[in-house]
Amino acid sequence: MLPVQARGLVKAYGRIRAVDHVDLTVDAGDIYGFLGPNGAGKTTAMRMMLGLLRPDGGEVRLFGRDPQHELPAALDGVAGFVETPHFYPYLTGRKNLELLAAFDGGGAATRVARVLETVGLQGRAGDRVGGYSQGMRQRLGLAASLLRDPKLLVLDEPTNGLDPGGIRDMRDLIRDLAAQGMTIFLSSHLLQEVEELCTRVSVIREGRIVYEGTLAELHASRAPRYRLRTNDQSAARVVLAADEAVHDLADEDGELVFAADEAAVLALTRRLVECGLGIAALVPETATLEHLFFELTEGTEHPHRLEPVA
Amino acid sequence: MSARPTTLTAYRWELRKLAAQKRTYIGVGAAALLPTLFVIVMAFQKGGPYDVPLGHNLRHTGIALALVVLTFASRFGAQLVTALVAGDIVATEDAGGTLKMILTRSLRRSQVLAGKTLASFTYVLTLLLALLAAGLIAGGIAWGFNPVVDLTGRTLSSGRSIGLAFAAVGVFAVPLVSIASFGIFLSVVTRNSAAAIVGTLVYELFMEAVVGLVHVQWLHHYLLSAQFDAWHGLFQTPVYWPPIERAAWVSALFALVPLALAFWFFNRRDVAGD
Numbered sequence: 247m248l249p250v251q252a253r254g255l256v257k258a259y260g261r262i263r264a265v266d267h268v269d270l271t272v273d274a275g276d277i278y279g280f281l282g283p284n285g286a287g288k289t290t291a292m293r294m295m296l297g298l299l300r301p302d303g304g305e306v307r308l309f310g311r312d313p314q315h316e317l318p319a320a321l322d323g324v325a326g327f328v329e330t331p332h333f334y335p336y337l338t339g340r341k342n343l344e345l346l347a348a349f350d351g352g353g354a355a356t357r358v359a360r361v362l363e364t365v366g367l368q369g370r371a372g373d374r375v376g377g378y379s380q381g382m383r384q385r386l387g388l389a390a391s392l393l394r395d396p397k398l399l400v401l402d403e404p405t406n407g408l409d410p411g412g413i414r415d416m417r418d419l420i421r422d423l424a425a426q427g428m429t430i431f432l433s434s435h436l437l438q439e440v441e442e443l444c445t446r447v448s449v450i451r452e453g454r455i456v457y458e459g460t461l462a463e464l465h466a467s468r469a470p471r472y473r474l475r476t477n478d479q480s481a482a483r484v485v486l487a488a489d490e491a492v493h494d495l496a497d498e499d500g501e502l503v504f505a506a507d508e509a510a511v512l513a514l515t516r517r518l519v520e521c522g523l524g525i526a527a528l529v530p531e532t533a534t535l536e537h538l539f540f541e542l543t544e545g546t547e548h549p550h551r552l553e554p555v556a
Numbered sequence: 557m558s559a560r561p562t563t564l565t566a567y568r569w570e571l572r573k574l575a576a577q578k579r580t581y582i583g584v585g586a587a588a589l590l591p592t593l594f595v596i597v598m599a600f601q602k603g604g605p606y607d608v609p610l611g612h613n614l615r616h617t618g619i620a621l622a623l624v625v626l627t628f629a630s631r632f633g634a635q636l637v638t639a640l641v642a643g644d645i646v647a648t649e650d651a652g653g654t655l656k657m658i659l660t661r662s663l664r665r666s667q668v669l670a671g672k673t674l675a676s677f678t679y680v681l682t683l684l685l686a687l688l689a690a691g692l693i694a695g696g697i698a699w700g701f702n703p704v705v706d707l708t709g710r711t712l713s714s715g716r717s718i719g720l721a722f723a724a725v726g727v728f729a730v731p732l733v734s735i736a737s738f739g740i741f742l743s744v745v746t747r748n749s750a751a752a753i754v755g756t757l758v759y760e761l762f763m764e765a766v767v768g769l770v771h772v773q774w775l776h777h778y779l780l781s782a783q784f785d786a787w788h789g790l791f792q793t794p795v796y797w798p799p800i801e802r803a804a805w806v807s808a809l810f811a812l813v814p815l816a817l818a819f820w821f822f823n824r825r826d827v828a829g830d
Contacts (some may be wrong), residue, residue: 298827318662332653337747349661351561
């Protein structure tokens with residue numbers, strides 16, 4: 247059973263489709279990054295996953311169960327939060343967790359002390375949540391999720407509001423949890439975080455998925471780019487422009503930037519030398535995730551749509 | 557996850573949440589203060605509300621004090637406090653973002669709402685009992701626990717009178733639970749505490765207005781406002797049951813319809829926004 251499988255998920259508010267035929271496939275053991283700019287539909291899709299919103303079309307299944315029709319059983323083995331986790335400010339951190347553990351049933355109540363220690367809040371567990379910083383609430387949110395001993399953890403911007411040390415600890419914790427076999431579905435704005443943590447990603451733009459696959463596939467989906475500097479850039483430009491294997495030729499900071507595959511580049515170097523040009527630098531340029539993200543979310547085309555993994 | 561939580565789990569935690577909030581105690585304290593203030597005011601003046609039901613017992617026995625205060629409370633105060641509690645109980649969690657936290661656990665939505673509903677009923681009853689207890693203590697200190705002369709002129713023993721006072725509070729609570737049910741319905745539907753509280757008060761005032769403006773006597777008997785006087789039947793000899801029976805089924809109707817709608821809506825509604 248796949249931890250998450252969404253097919254044709256739609257949610258509309260009036261004439262605006264916040265989520266528009268979204269397909270998502272999360273495999274067991276994935277640390278799955280859900281990327282998209284603000285308002286792209288990430289949170290709406292995650293709310294439908296957790297059964298908080300009713301889709302207008304399509305369906306989502308968690309370990310084969312539909313949260314729209316099989317709550318609360320569909321959330322067995324699933325935990326997480328969307329947007330900032332909220333707690334009762336007049337109760338202590340520990341009491342909040344005891345309440346949620348009681349609402350979970352099973353052995354959740356026996357895990358309260360352990361999860362507090364896991365997120366490093368045992369020292370402040372007796373304080374009222376009203377006095378907690380956002381970072382502490384974020385950590386308490388993770389603790390509340392871990393109470394359920396989940397197989398799938400759904401986290402919305404988990405490092406939001408954390409200081410650099412907290413961010414490092416949270417990422418280490420996510421890695422540890424994944425290493426223990428937990429599947430993690432996390433939305434994030436932080437591309438570095440996604441690159442550091444995630445094994446697979448999907449990118450959502452205006453309610454539609456424009457990419458789903460591994461990060462390696464995402465990088466590979468883009469033709470390799472090179473930067474060229476010679477002793478005569480004008481002449482070099484003529485040579486490059488005449489070559490059909492060269493694409494997207496542009497001048498940037500006194501260098502020629504172009505896309506071509508490796509075989510074409512080897513042939514090109516020979517031709518440049520034959521033309522009497524000296525090559526000062528020919529540097530392959532690796533596209534950053536940020537670059538790819540902007541291409542996918544701000545570009546006019548959706549060229550990298552991959553078929554979801556069955 | 558084995559061993560599913562039950563409605564009792566939700567109810568118990570709703571009570572713990574109420575117990576952890578200052579405003580809960582402010583409400584109980586205010587209810588207890590009402591009869592105490594009444595005794596203090598009576599101590600500084602000669603007259604009194606002798607014309608209200610059981611009012612003729614004032615200054616003779618403290619047992620009737622809480623019930624006289626209840627008559628005044630039934631005009632508006634009890635409904636106001638009920639609206640404050642019931643109108644807030646779901647909407648405040650919507651606004652605070654905690655609703656989405658508890659709805660992604662292992663309780664069914666209907667169990668969560670049932671827990672909240674029972675807790676708000678319990679709180680309303682607690683307020684009435686606080687008022688009665690404070691009335692008995694303050695009235696007892698001021699005028700003693702002497703026998704009560706009932707509405708038919710018969711003298712009731714102190715013990716029986718105290719027992720009937722508790723029963724009267726129970727009968728008074730029945731239409732109040734119906735008001736609370738409407739408040740819960742609005743709390744679920746509007747997702748806004750202020751709208752639910754004001755809406756509940758308007759609902760009660762509307763029924764009062766119908767009684768005042770529409771001169772159809774039989775209709776008045778079937779509105780909630782009339783049911784607040786049903787406990788008078790207990791202080792007649794023999795006990796006059798018809799208004800109490802009517803209060804039970806009329807209030808049940810006024811409670812079940814909004815509650816059924818509230819549960820239907822709560823089970824289907826989207827939970828969005830912070």
